Amino acid sequence: MTIFATVGFGDIVVQTNRMKLLVTLQMLLDLAVLGLAIKLLTSAAQRGVHRRDELRGDADGTGPPSEPAQPSQ
16 A cells, blocks of 8 residues: 555655654545546446447347358448
8 A cells, every 4th residue: 555655765754643644545545546547447348348249239248259240242
């Protein structure tokens, strides 16, 4: 968790308990933002896969793979 708030080599560190609490809250907020970003990306990918499967006619993912479209003559 500390890596999300670490920006240097430890030469500048917080001194008071109040600042340690503030930095801890910052780290937790950074983790929450990172988790939200990961959730949004994962959700978008899942929607894309679901949409692709619907277009293929295999919305539940259990059917046979669709055959490639034949060119019309």
